[in-house]
Amino acid sequence: MMVKLFLCSYFAAVSSFTPQFVGGDLKGKKLAFIPTASLFEEYTDYVDEAKEAFENLGLNIEVLDVSSxxxxxxxxxxxxxxxxxxxxxxxxxxxxxxxxxxxxTIILEQVKGGKPYIGESAGSIIMAPNISYAKDMDVAEKAAPQLKSFEGL
Incomplete structure (x- = not known):
């Protein structure tokens, strides 16, 4: 099975490529929308903009905060x-x-099974073998004191 990754820094600007990436119409399909990374940020407009872009594509959005x-x-x-x-x-x-x-673990299983994955910024970075390079942008120790390894997905 082929892994399908759509990795970007700002999804709202490139959302029009999603039907081509998925390979067809998105109307009525279900999207697991994980905004968890934004919970530690002050500026989060990009989350609402991505949600609106997905709604405009006809997707049914199920918001899933994995932290709670x-x-x-x-x-x-x-x-x-x-x-x-x-x-x-x-x-x-x-x-x-x-x-x-x-x-x-569940995301890895699903992606390896061919489920399309769309990552925006941090959602893209976690797909790297190691996320330590993100220290130039994000604070690790304060935000994630329980994180034992920088090994990505």
């Missing part, structure tokens, strides 16, 4: 969705919460 959702809801949502979107924000906080919740 129960594991069974995370698992059910990620397995039942047609696409996964992970927003920008603090990369280290995002990785910490994906690991703590178990979502990291």
């Amino acid at each position: 959702a129960p594991k069974d809801l995370i698992e059910r949502t990620l397995q039942s969705c047609d696409l996964i979107y992970v927003s920008g924000g603090n990369t280290f906080y995002l990785l910490q919460e994906l690991e703590k919740s178990g979502a990291k």
Whole structure:
């Protein structure tokens, strides 16, 4: 199965490429929308802009905050969705919460199985083998004190 990654720094500006990336019409498809990285940020307009862009494409959006959702809801949502979107924000906080919740493993399984993954900024960076280079942009220690490794997805 081919891995399908759409990695960008600002999704709203490139959202028109999504149907081509997925390979067809998106109307009625279910999107797992993970805004968790943005919870540690002051500026978050890009999250609303991405959500609006997905709505304009006809997707049914299910917001999933992996830092607070129960594991069974995370698992059910990620397995039942047609696409996964992970927003920008603090990369280290995002990785910490994906690991703590178990979502990291589920996302990896889904992506390796061919489910399309869309990552914006931090959501893109976590797909790298190692996220330590994001220290130039994000504060690691304060945002993610429980993060043991900078190994990405």
